[in-house]
Amino acid sequence: MKLSGGVEWALHCCVVLSGVTVPVPAAKLAEFHDVSPTYLAKQLQSMSRAGLVRSVQGQAGGYVLTRSADSITVLDVVDAVDGGEPAFHCTEIRQRGPLATPVEKCVKPCAIARAMAAADRAWREALRASTIADLARDVNEDAGRDVMIGVRGWLGVPAGHPLPLHATR
Amino acid sequence: MKLSGGVEWALHCCVVLSGVTVPVPAAKLAEFHDVSPTYLAKQLQSMSRAGLVRSVQGQAGGYVLTRSADSITVLDVVDAVDGGEPAFHCTEIRQRGPLATPVEKCVKPCAIARAMAAADRAWREALRASTIADLARDVNEDAGRDVMIGVRGWLGVPAGHPLPLHATR
């Protein structure tokens, strides 16, 4: 039972992106978090494919969230980076061996698969309950201040800038 | 996010073992489920180490459940075979990079780790809710009959035999 390590990086990136509205290059995100730039690019591409972030090419390009931070759940990010497949895959052992159950009898998943699926649902439901906006709020509460101010400053985005919001497409 | 494949085998074995009270050899369990005997032995050893099953050596030896089937949860088996480590491991990204949070400020887990831990708790709680006895009951309901009768027959355990229950230690 192990989750892809890139999930942690991707979530941190989402929190950062939730605090800005201009594209942020992958290289900057990597430097900010002190992680491998090329590998982080892979995670961002996965998120782009999943439609969570939009990639803006060219000079001054980078990644932007496609929706508001409170409409992106942690589950969305986990599914995008780690793949949405359930942790348990039933190999239909009941259909094998000397006392195999005939295929026509196997109309619904076996009891073991049902138990594992229920746990998987509980896990996903818990992840769906948290949004990127929730994480950003918690980070601020933990620090006791608005950390995004410092983030914007380091990224070179003028803090008081009202941000254009021009359609990127 | 992937669970060890041996978990499925181990759970099926537990259901079978819940229907008998005499030791069942690993080779028989492997043949019954049509899986690799040597690899299944590894899973059974893990369960033995975790104290879920007791191993009886020598001729007429094998594996027996150490407790009643309704006091062994699915979580117990998953932890024994897959290892009890949580799926998400926080690498403390907040302590890295140019805007790193100082160590003395990191008194509690970061917001991302908390969200993942909550999901992990939900998952484990769901697995804890199902016992081996529940699984065996569901298997019978699915089949519409007591499958353990056939299992005991194939294993060579006389169905009506009242079983000795002599102390194995």
Place this chain on the structure above:
DNA sequence: TCAACTCGGATAACTCTTGTCCGGAATACT
């Protein structure tokens, strides 16, 4: 038009899981 910068997919190195094998110790039956 040109140059600089960005993402995107294909490609290699690596770790971990999966799966196998063998010698040693313990137990029951002959």
Place this chain on the structure above:
DNA sequence: AGTATTCCGGACAAGAGTTATCCGAGTTGA
């Protein structure tokens, strides 16, 4: 007592999946 059966632990090879890297395609801004 001897033999056959069984579990246990470790070492070992193969395979999949993850981690990490590079270079080309496309876009922007001047």
